[in-house]
Amino acid sequence: MTVLRTKINKNRSGIIQDEITEDLLSRSLQYLKAGYPVHFTGPSGTGKTSLALALAKKRKRPIMLIHGNHELNNKDLIGDFTGYSSKKVVDNYIRSVYKREENVTETWQDGRLLEAVKKGYTLVYDEFTRSQPSTNNIFLSILEEGVLPLYGTKLTESFVRVHPDFSVIFTSNPEEYAGVYQTQDALLDRLITIFIDHKENHREAAILCKKFDIEKREAEAITALVAELRKACKDSGPSLRASLMIAKLAVQEGIPIDGTNTSFQRLCVDIVGHQLSRCLETEEPIKKAEEMIIDACHNLDANEK
Ligand SMILES: Nc1ncnc2c1ncn2[C@@H]1O[C@H](COP(=O)(O)OP(=O)(O)OP(=O)(O)O)[C@@H](O)[C@H]1O
DSSP, rough: OOOOOOOOOOTTSSEEEOHHHHHHHHHHHHHHHHHEEEEEEEESSSSSHHHHHHHHHHHSEEEEEEEETTTTTTHHEEEEEEEEEEEEEESSSTTTOEEEEEEEEEEEEOOOOHHHHHHEEEEETTTTTOHHHHHHHHHHHHHHHHHEEEEOOSSSEEEEETTTTEEEEEEEOOTTTOOOOOOOOOHTTTTTTEEEOOOHHHHHHHHHHHOOOOHHHHHHHHHHHOOOOOSSTTTTHHHHOHHHHHHHHHHHTTTTOOTHHHHHHHHHHEEEHHHHHOOSSSHHHHHHHHHHHHHHHHHHHHHHO
16 A cells, blocks of 8 residues: 655645645746746646646746637737727817817727736746647747737837746647647747656545545545556546546545445546547447446455455
8 A cells, every 4th residue: 555655735726735746846936937938748637737827826926827729819919909099179168169179099908918028927828739839939039039029010119028027837738639739849949848747646646635635545546546547548538637526526425435336436437438438449438438437446446455
């Protein structure tokens, strides 16, 4: 049986940090302090966004969050004219004289990136590879020349200087994921990319214990089950997210965390079944996934004894 020796603490952002996570965050903070953007990449559900937000919080600067998507464009990032404002002055002080003056100006709204760059915020650009590479090109000038070009706008200045406190943290899924664009090498070359993989079972179990106040034995049973099923998939298999769902629902619904219990088996099938079936190349993937989950539940019970 694995003994959990790692010191765990729960900070205000809700993410549970063991020593490995704390070390990763403090290294990443040093990189940001030195002026280098940090990029967390890895399979879904490994905690990249949570890490990015926890890291951003450590900088004690306001945080701006952008989610990558294929429709994101320069107007979203830099800003746009959102309408008109008009001012009308009617001067009829002398009765025989009627003077009317009308002034119409366009109203500009800063985009999220421009605001963060100008005010020195910490920008968390989540899943940035879901945006088109041409949209992300703007980061090349920010990271290399320290300026944000205002191209495509009718503003009088052609660029804005990057505030010295501005920092960016990127997150992404690997390129083989659906809906993800390939990142330009020039951008990757300017980032410190750290691969975030699924945690070992005992580390995931420690998170479950802390979050749901369940016994270590129960938490380890859930994470071992999910890890076992993950083996059938490559990167796209069930993650910590699935373990968290199983633990939360078991606690909430009073379902015993016991591999032989049919309600527990049903819960695991509902949560992991579909995702697992997508990795199986058989005639009846849903049925096969269900069998595999129930087998894994029984094996869990056998291992316990
Ligand atoms: N250290 C942690 N402590 C507590 N909960 C965590 C921790 N790490 C991750 N989680 C939880 O796990 C889930 C997945 O985390 P997160 O969304 O950060 O993963 P991700 O790698 O960004 O996933 P995706 O690639 O799918 O966006 C979330 O519910 C998050 O709250």
